[in-house]
Amino acid sequence: MKPLLLLPLLLTASAIFAQTKPAAETEAVQQTIRRFFEGMRRGDSAAVRATLAPGAVFHTLTTKNGQTQLRPENPSDFVKAVGTPHPEVWDERITFEKVLIDANLASVWTPYQFYRGSTFSHCGYNSFQLVKLAEGWRIAHIIDTRRKEKCK
Template sequence: MKKALTPVLFSLLLGASLGANAQTTAAETADIKQTINAFFTGMRQGDSTTVRRTLAPGAVLHALGGKPGQAPSLHIESINGFLKAVGTPHPKIWDERITFANVLIDANLASVWTPYEFYIGDTFSHCGYNSFQLVKLADGWKIAHIIDTRRKEKCR
């Protein structure tokens, strides 16, 4: 009888631990998405303070782009320059529209892949994909690295 109960008990414990992990992952995924959404909300509102709150200390921004027919180039963007640009009044809203394609989490590290289209006001500017690396710090999930592609056509 003991031998028959052991696999059943093991299965129940395994199922309970996987269920708890799935709930944690769903909650973590929601928190990660909230951080990224806050980043873009701040950008739309021209609120550099909101954007800054989503960033980890030492965060890095990269852009991978180039002109059609030329080799791609990697550009490092200054965080302070980006925040200053976001916070400087501009006549039209900077509206980056994203969807969440993949969210991968391991402990305090997350990787998020988001296709996007960028609009200045109602006018399409460019599109591509963002790759976010986030870390979970004492005050929650923070963006440590963003790299994106940029082009005018063939967005998806």
């Protein structure tokens, strides 16, 4: 009789664990992205670099003369620019719209508005791909759109 009572308890405990683990992983993924942007706001290139996976890739989508263009951006150049003194704070304000996780891969969708100091610069969406390495979640790929109007 006791094993029959134990089975529902074990099933309930495993269901609770299954529900809390994804929430904890989602928070860890979001925290990596928050650290990336906090480092950018502070001009702290080391903090930004620490959020990136080895071999990380950056892209941006722009429109020129009605044509969509995919532009690669060098993550090392970006990290260097973050750490180079500039007169205004680079402030990218994001919200987490969608976080998907499977094992050691996460995909994150974030609308954003970018400000230089208090001056609006542009907006769009970021798509992040993160991988979970021994050090934790790291950004492997960022691709974004950029525009000055129709911001969310």
